[in-house]
Amino acid sequence: MGKIMGRSTAGGQEHGAPSDLLLVQRVQKGEKGAFDLLVRKYQHKVISLVGRFVRTPEEAEDVAQEAFVKAYRALANFRGDSAFYTWLYRIAVNTAKNHLVAQGRQVSIVDAETEDAEQFASADGLREYDTPEGLLLSKELAEHIDTALAALPEDLRTAVTLREFEGLSYDEIAQVMECPVGTVRSRIFRARESIAKVLAPLLEQEKS
Amino acid sequence: MNDETQKELMAFMEGELTGLRANRLAMRLQSERGLREAWESQYRVSFLLQNDRNGVQLASADFADRVAWAIMSEPSILAPQTGRRRGVSWSFWMKAGSVAAVLVVSVTLVGVFPNNIASDQSVARGGSGHYATTAMLRGFSSRSDEFHLRPVAGFTPRSSGADVLIQRDIQRLWVPGGGNYLAPSQIFTAYDSGQAGLESAGYTPAAGISAASMAFPAGNP
Numbered sequence: 001m002g003k004i005m006g007r008s009t010a011g012g013q014e015h016g017a018p019s020d021l022l023l024v025q026r027v028q029k030g031e032k033g034a035f036d037l038l039v040r041k042y043q044h045k046v047i048s049l050v051g052r053f054v055r056t057p058e059e060a061e062d063v064a065q066e067a068f069v070k071a072y073r074a075l076a077n078f079r080g081d082s083a084f085y086t087w088l089y090r091i092a093v094n095t096a097k098n099h100l101v102a103q104g105r106q107v108s109i110v111d112a113e114t115e116d117a118e119q120f121a122s123a124d125g126l127r128e129y130d131t132p133e134g135l136l137l138s139k140e141l142a143e144h145i146d147t148a149l150a151a152l153p154e155d156l157r158t159a160v161t162l163r164e165f166e167g168l169s170y171d172e173i174a175q176v177m178e179c180p181v182g183t184v185r186s187r188i189f190r191a192r193e194s195i196a197k198v199l200a201p202l203l204e205q206e207k208s
Numbered sequence: 209m210n211d212e213t214q215k216e217l218m219a220f221m222e223g224e225l226t227g228l229r230a231n232r233l234a235m236r237l238q239s240e241r242g243l244r245e246a247w248e249s250q251y252r253v254s255f256l257l258q259n260d261r262n263g264v265q266l267a268s269a270d271f272a273d274r275v276a277w278a279i280m281s282e283p284s285i286l287a288p289q290t291g292r293r294r295g296v297s298w299s300f301w302m303k304a305g306s307v308a309a310v311l312v313v314s315v316t317l318v319g320v321f322p323n324n325i326a327s328d329q330s331v332a333r334g335g336s337g338h339y340a341t342t343a344m345l346r347g348f349s350s351r352s353d354e355f356h357l358r359p360v361a362g363f364t365p366r367s368s369g370a371d372v373l374i375q376r377d378i379q380r381l382w383v384p385g386g387g388n389y390l391a392p393s394q395i396f397t398a399y400d401s402g403q404a405g406l407e408s409a410g411y412t413p414a415a416g417i418s419a420a421s422m423a424f425p426a427g428n429p
Contacts, residue, residue, distance in 0.1 A: 018223035022230050030284040033238035039272045040248040044255040048264035057265050068275045076285050164257040170222055185218035192253040
């Protein structure tokens with residue numbers, strides 16, 4: 001398999017809503033550690049979402065942190081009427097908008113309704129603070145990911161591709177690959193671990 | 209990480225792990241750093257695979273730790289606020305309901321078993337102090353759907369909540385070895401409160417059944 005250019009992604013989809021609810025219930029019983037798991041799960045998506053409103057990556061992280069703290073405080077009111085991530089993205093969008101108002105700035109990005117937060121989170125488009133360096137890193141990152149994918153054994157690559165780019169469930173992948181669903185889980189886990197190892201140096205470089 | 213844990217983690221991430229197994233894994237994720245790092249890494253790579261061409265921003269490595277630090281100073285959430293909002297009325301109805309339930313059962317017993325405590329007279333004669341609670345027993349009648357109340361030993365009720373309220377009201381209505389209700393002006397201290405038993409209660413014609421902490425008097429029988 002060569003480079004996977006122009007691929008579609010399952011970016012708008014969220015999996016594991018029942019587990020989110022379980023973690024929320026644990027937080028509602030006083031276990032802050034369960035909220036930490038939710039933060040680790042959604043941190044990248046929330047920061048990217050907020051990043052469409054603000055000017056710098058640092059500002060995006062500050063606003064995202066504020067959004068998570070607000071979400072924690074409001075979690076007592078969360079009853080599971082909507083999915084947790086939809087509720088969280090709504091808080092993030094509102095926090096970002098309030099931040100801009102407090103700064104005396106206008107919402108210069110698409111003034112998305114909060115109901116569209118989920119779609120907005122995965123929409124393509126440049127951020128306000130995109131720089132040539134940032135774009136270069138993005139291109140380099142994409143190349144690294146293509147390289148890492150190409151280096152995977154066929155069964156791992158197929159499983160992770162069906163999962164991440166086609167958005168198939170584990171059961172659907174098991175049917176396509178004609179293997180037990182447990183094998184699918186294991187293959188996707190190992191594929192992501194392999195890719196993480198390849199990307200680690202690049203991500204370290206970005207951090208520095 | 210062994211293969212089984214990998215599969216469990218993936219199933220949990222997908223929301224396919226339920227009940228006790230899901231809670232057990234959540235507990236492990238909260239307490240095992242290695243497992244938590246795997247959880248974070250899986251979501252990071254998944255995010256990158258889905259968004260690497262969208263120019264999105266990845267969270268700093270210490271972002272989650274900073275949020276955790278900020279959350280640390282927040283008070284713990286102990287229950288959904290909706291539950292707290294209903295707390296007062298829920299508590300009231302719980303107590304009122306328990307009293308009503310005891311009254312209904314007792315009235316039924318009076319009607320169906322006017323002399324239903326004969327077998328317990330010896331117990332009552334032995335003094336009331338060692339009976340710490342009450343329970344509903346079946347099998348005292350030839351009819352399988354009938355039951356009556358009697359004190360039993362060796363059971364420690366919960367120190368609060370509906371159990372104590374119900375048992376206290378049963379105590380008020382139960383007269384060991386005598387009639388179904390206390391005689392007027394009879395005062396009894398049948399239970400040892402020092403052993404998590406029922407609280408003392410009294411009865412006078414003027415005040416009805418009363419006790420020091422009785423929030424909702426059962427009324428005059």
